[in-house]
Amino acid sequence: MKLDLLTSLYVFMLAAFIGFEVIRRVSPLLHTPLMSLTNALDAIAVVGAIILAGEHKSNLAAILGTIAIVAATSNIVGGFIITDRMLRMFKSSGPKKP
Amino acid sequence: MIFSENFIEITYIIATALFILSLKWLSSPTTARRGVWAGEIGMALAIIGTLLYHGIVDYKLVFIGLVLGAIIGVPLGKVAMTAVPQRTALSHAFGALCVTLVGTSEFYLRAPNIPPFMMAVLSLEVILGSLTFTGSLMAAAKLQELRWPPQRPVTYKGQNFVNLTFLSLAIIVAVILVLHPEQTRLFPALIFIPLIFGVMLIIPIGGADMPTVISLLNSYAGLSAAAMGFVLNSKLLIIAGALDGSSGFILSVIMSKAMNRSFTNVLFGGFGQIQAAAGGEQETKPVKSATAEEAASILSAASRVAIVPGYGMAVAQAQHKVRELYDALTKRGIDVRFGIHPVAGRMPGHMNVLLAEADIPYDKLMEMDAINGDFPQTDVALVIGANDVTNPAARTVQSSPIYGMPILDVDKARTIMVIKRGMGAGFAGIENPLYYMDSTLMLFGDAKGFVGNIVRELSGGHG
Numbered sequence: 001m002k003l004d005l006l007t008s009l010y011v012f013m014l015a016a017f018i019g020f021e022v023i024r025r026v027s028p029l030l031h032t033p034l035m036s037l038t039n040a041l042d043a044i045a046v047v048g049a050i051i052l053a054g055e056h057k058s059n060l061a062a063i064l065g066t067i068a069i070v071a072a073t074s075n076i077v078g079g080f081i082i083t084d085r086m087l088r089m090f091k092s093s094g095p096k097k098p
Numbered sequence: 099m100i101f102s103e104n105f106i107e108i109t110y111i112i113a114t115a116l117f118i119l120s121l122k123w124l125s126s127p128t129t130a131r132r133g134v135w136a137g138e139i140g141m142a143l144a145i146i147g148t149l150l151y152h153g154i155v156d157y158k159l160v161f162i163g164l165v166l167g168a169i170i171g172v173p174l175g176k177v178a179m180t181a182v183p184q185r186t187a188l189s190h191a192f193g194a195l196c197v198t199l200v201g202t203s204e205f206y207l208r209a210p211n212i213p214p215f216m217m218a219v220l221s222l223e224v225i226l227g228s229l230t231f232t233g234s235l236m237a238a239a240k241l242q243e244l245r246w247p248p249q250r251p252v253t254y255k256g257q258n259f260v261n262l263t264f265l266s267l268a269i270i271v272a273v274i275l276v277l278h279p280e281q282t283r284l285f286p287a288l289i290f291i292p293l294i295f296g297v298m299l300i301i302p303i304g305g306a307d308m309p310t311v312i313s314l315l316n317s318y319a320g321l322s323a324a325a326m327g328f329v330l331n332s333k334l335l336i337i338a339g340a341l342d343g344s345s346g347f348i349l350s351v352i353m354s355k356a357m358n359r360s361f362t363n364v365l366f367g368g369f370g371q372i373q374a375a376a377g378g379e380q381e382t383k384p385v386k387s388a389t390a391e392e393a394a395s396i397l398s399a400a401s402r403v404a405i406v407p408g409y410g411m412a413v414a415q416a417q418h419k420v421r422e423l424y425d426a427l428t429k430r431g432i433d434v435r436f437g438i439h440p441v442a443g444r445m446p447g448h449m450n451v452l453l454a455e456a457d458i459p460y461d462k463l464m465e466m467d468a469i470n471g472d473f474p475q476t477d478v479a480l481v482i483g484a485n486d487v488t489n490p491a492a493r494t495v496q497s498s499p500i501y502g503m504p505i506l507d508v509d510k511a512r513t514i515m516v517i518k519r520g521m522g523a524g525f526a527g528i529e530n531p532l533y534y535m536d537s538t539l540m541l542f543g544d545a546k547g548f549v550g551n552i553v554r555e556l557s558g559g560h561g
Contacts, residue, residue: 005215008328008336015337018118019344025125028352028440028465031447032182034124034345035316039189041117041137042342045323046167047148048200048330053163054154061203062156066163068196073167074174075189075196076141081175082185084134086451089179090127093459 033086040079046072102150109147110334116140117338121345127460144334179455180412183444187238187312190319191231197322198227202289204329210280216329217279221272223325225292230318232296237311240300241444251304264295305409306486308444310353314361317346349446356440356466358492358503385521388539390548393515394555396539400477400513403427404469406437406506407449410483410518414545420482421456423549426556435462437469437479437506439487470507479511481532483518483545489530500528514538517548 026034049072053065116136123133154160177185201223205212212220240249268291271284303311324339326332354361388396397403405424411417427434436458442449450463473479481488490509491498508514509532516533518540532538541548 004331005328008331008333011333012324012328012336012340015340016344019121019341020348022118022121022125023341023345023348026121027126028438028447029127029450029460029463030124030130031349031352032186032445032451033130033447034121035186035312035349035446036182036189037120037124037134037137038320038342038345039186039193039316041120041141041338042193042320042323043196044113044117044141044144044335044338045193045196045200045326047144048326048332048335049163049196050145050148050160051151051153051330052200052203053159054151054156056156056159057207058203061207062159064199064203066159068199069160069163070167070170071192071196071199073164074171075192077168077171078174078185079171079189080134080138080141081172082177082182084131085175086179086182086454087127087130087134089451089454089457090130090460091454091457092127092461 029090030087033083036079036083036086040076040083043072043075043079046076102152106147106151109143110332113140113144113147114334114337116143117341121341179451180415181242182451183308183312183448184238184241186445187234187241187315190312190315191234191238193319194227194230194234194322197319197326198224198231198289200326201227201329202285205285206282209282209285212279214276217276218272219325219328221275221288223322223329224288225268225272226318226322226325228289228292229296229299230315230322232293233300234296234315234319236297236300237303237308237315240303240305241308247301249305252301257298257302261295261298264291264298268292268295305444306441307357309441309446309448310350310357310359310361312445313346313349313353315346317343317350320344320346353441353446356504358500383534385533385540386536386538387542388515390541390551391555393539393541394552396513396515397427397432397478397480397552398430398556400427400432402433402435402472402476403478403480404435404437404473404476404508404511406439406479406481406484406488406508407453408439408442408482408484408487409444409448410485411545412443412448412452412483414483416482416546416549417452417456419546419549419553420453421458422553423556424458424462426553430556435464435469435472437466437508438463439466439484439506442484442487466504466506473507473510476511477513479508479514481508481514481516482549485518485530486528488516488532489528491528491531495531498528508532509535509537512537515541517541517543517545519544 049065049068052061056062117140120133120137123129201220271287320339320342324336327335327339424434438449488506488508492500492503492505514537
């Protein structure tokens with residue numbers, strides 16, 4: 001158990017560093033799509049909710065888990081749709097191919 | 099069984115890699131859409147992997163959840179571009195809701211056998227999740243301009259004391275639970291105190307602070323998801339949460355730098371007091387105003403034009419008229435570019451999305467630092483619905499509440515034109531000396547209507 005938590009801390013630290021480096025490079029032009037995309041990715045929490053609802057260890061867990069699935073899935077679906085809609089609008093003025 | 103467990107882990111590892119690539123590809127508009135696809139594939143893989151997990155006995159509830167979520171998600175993905183800020187706030191609320199509910203279930207499933215470190219992380223998850231839930235709902239309601247809560251900052255005496263009390267109470271409950279996880283009666287307090295705290299935290303925030311606050315809530319939502327990853331021992335979730343958390347954090351830093359304010363100042367400073375302080379000074383100084391016809395003739399004589407949009411353009415839905423103006427001027431061989439302040443609008447990048455929606459090429463949208471050096475060589479700077487981000491007092495008047503805030507140096511352009519409804523002060527009630535300069539012309543009217551009139555003059559008057 002202890003070892004798991006330690007590994008998790010390492011993973012968290014490394015991921016935070018990668019996050020900083022990758023996101024620092026995102027153009028300010030795309031800050032709104034960045035926020036909606038990270039929001040959709042963050043909804044990977046649905047995985048935890050699926051296990052909770054699916055395992056059905058208690059009625060409370062199953063009900064809360066199902067509501068959690070609804071909340072996260074709406075973020076996944078809505079987040080990806082709107083991010084793609086926004087990115088499709090960004091066009092260059094150059095005569096490059098679309 | 100062993101095969102399928104390894105299979106799940108492999109889908110998670112691929113998903114993690116795709117998530118990181120997804121954000122990497124977002125660095126440029128040319129690769130950004132690939133980033134969305136990477137994210138979608140990663141997400142689909144992880145969900146399929148999870149559905150194969152042998153512990154799942156009740157598929158019915160899972161599918162009900164997935165289908166209902168998709169039904170709610172589709173319209174949320176199709177809102178108008180002007181509604182993106184409130185949609186974003188709402189999605190932070192949903193993310194936080196998911197995390198809080200999972201954390202709550204985990205507590206009741208595991209109590210009282212929860213090791214201290216685990217309980218500490220679980221408390222963090224639930225506290226951050228609940229305060230982000232109500233905080234984001236409040237932010238969304240303010241952005242949607244609902245009747246309640248009021249959009250203006252609501253401040254009262256001792257506000258910071260009350261807020262800090264709520265926060266301390268939540269932390270005290272968390273500490274007790276870490277030491278005595280069998281005290282399950284206390285757990286609801288760990289949810290309800292932060293729920294109230296979230297409301298109290300956002301109520302004093304005004305519209306112009308929204309970019310920072312949305313970013314901060316984004317960061318909290320990410321961190322709470324990472325905490326959930328610790329509780330469930332899911333590396334995938336820890337990484338996704340850390341990416342989201344650092345993204346929100348970076349954006350909040352950029353936003354507060356662009357306003358020359360610290361986080362604590364945004365959250366606990368309350369612009370309300372400043373408003374009262376700046377309101378006293380009321381002078382009637384002469385301003386020069388111009389008609390659409392005059393504006394059109396000045397514009398058509400220019401060779402370089404810089405347009406500076408602000409939240410007023412979004413409110414007036416003027417972006418499509420601005421596009422027509424851009425076309426009319428470009429057709430005459432005039433160089434037109436846009437100067438975008440980082441905090442223009444209600445969320446990071448808000449103006450860029452609106453202008454891109456109106457089909458303005460993104461290489462004409464300039465960041466503040468990229469365009470500021472060019473203003474002295476600019477014939478006309480046209481300010482549409484922006485105020486504080488162009489206020490030269492930020493550079494010169496030390497007593498000004500916005501002193502030190504980086505601004506767009508429009509006052510250095512040869513001619514400045516400002517489209518504004520009237521002489522009312524901006525959001526913070528701060529006087530803008532730009533309007534009284536000799537080189538400034540005030541164009542009084544609704545942004546959409548006025549830009550439309552200029553376009554009509556440009557196409558009709560001179561052919």
